[in-house]
Amino acid sequence: MDTRPSPLPDTEPVTGSSPVRARPAVRRFLHREPLLPADLCMPLLVRRGEAASPVPTVTLDQVGATVRELAGLGVGAVKIFAEGTRDENGGDAASAAAPLIHAIQAAKDAAPDLAVMTETCLCSYTAARVCVLTDDHGRYDHAATLNVLGEQALRQAEAGADILGPAAMVDGLTGRVRDVLDAAGYRDVALMPHLIMTSRMYDGYRAAMNAAPKGNRAAFQVHPSRPEQAVQVARRMVEEGADMILLEPALHTIDLLARLVADDQVSVPLVPFCVSGEWAQLTHSGTRLPVDYMADLIERLTMYRRSGAAAVISYSAPEAARELVQIPHPR
Ligand SMILES: NCc1[nH]cc(CCC(=O)O)c1CC(=O)O
Ligand SMILES: [Zn+2]
Structure with missing residues (x-):
């Protein structure tokens, strides 16, 4: 008979298949205080x-x-x-x-x-x-x-x-x-x-x-x-x-x-x-x-660009596009 604890005990929410995430003992062991x-x-x-x-x-x-x-x-x-x-x-x-x-x-x-x-x-x-x-x-x-x-x-x-x-x-x-x-x-x-x-x-x-x-x-x-x-x-x-x-x-x-x-x-x-x-x-x-929504938005987009983003998905795309300088896309 297999006596190992269930990797996904039903008292715990199923968070994924990783053993590191699944067992409370392992999570407690690896826990860091914020x-x-x-x-x-x-x-x-x-x-x-x-x-x-x-x-x-x-x-x-x-x-x-x-x-x-x-x-x-x-x-x-x-x-x-x-x-x-x-x-x-x-x-x-x-x-x-x-x-x-x-x-x-x-x-x-x-x-x-x-x-x-x-x-x-x-x-x-x-x-x-x-x-x-x-x-x-x-x-x-x-x-x-x-x-x-x-x-x-x-x-x-x-x-x-x-x-x-x-x-x-x-x-x-x-x-x-x-x-x-x-x-x-x-x-x-x-x-x-x-x-x-x-x-x-x-x-x-x-x-x-x-x-x-x-x-x-x-x-x-x-x-x-x-x-x-x-x-x-x-x-x-x-x-x-x-x-x-x-x-x-x-x-x-x-x-x-x-x-x-x-x-x-x-x-x-x-x-x-x-x-x-x-x-x-x-x-x-x-x-x-x-x-100042636009100033905040542009500042945040600048941060993503600076951090290395090649592109950004955003619900603010239309407003941002209107604000940003139009540079013709190279062909
Ligand atoms: N000496 C500059 C200074 N001291 C406090 C803040 C801002 C602190 C905050 O917004 O909570 C700033 C930046 C600035 O005004 O240019
Ligand atoms: Zn100052």
Whole structure:
């Protein structure tokens, strides 16, 4: 008599003929836990008020309670963004009295064991709402940008931040922040620079934080059709001392994630950031945002092309075809 357990026990749904899928013992043996709460980070968008917003936000006096609640849930980290005071020189960026600095302190006081990450950037402080400083002629000022961001990084470390997130996407920023921290005795503060792809998916954040750029932010971000640029930037970040790299938007950089995971010049943890637009899509609160179906559609098709698709099957084919440039098919 055959005493082996049935390969497809009738208590289990028939999922296929593979023995690996069929037997509960084998499935249990091969089971991997998905992400744990400790692997999750909640973005905290700190605003002055509680006006309507397309994404969740907090005020400064809510930070402590919010962080305690997240810690209670086992969430591993928060990433703090905060509205700042704007002027031509982004002066408030390096102020020890900026809301971001107070929020870092409040978060560390509320839950010392929870990792506090920051954004190290100027787009909440510049009048033009761009991530860098410009000179009198509107040209990018590299030296001034690195100087003020170095100062800002130091304020963030002094306030207790565990992981800084250089986000201006300019060469040398990660290295500068590393040097400034080391010189001040903050060798144990980690760096997770942002690798940012130009996208419409940030609109919710920008609306919430009054940060829709008046100038050009795209110039410094990775172009969606240039994956080699992203690889170059990531390798450069590692050379400059990145301990981890943030990829945003998460969905729209999924191919780069796979590519960088396999890149032996980028052997640091890679952390996708599901940005405001992705949250809106997932929660269907997108109806509260200015929806731009065509922009989103083209962006997604670009991703498939970039990932190597020879063709794409889509119910959006008629609209996409109308939008895309007509190039005569070679005979
Ligand atoms: N410093 C750039 C920055 N900081 C936060 C976001 C977006 C985050 C989100 O959409 O959730 C961005 C990208 C941008 O606006 O260009
Ligand atoms: Zn920025």
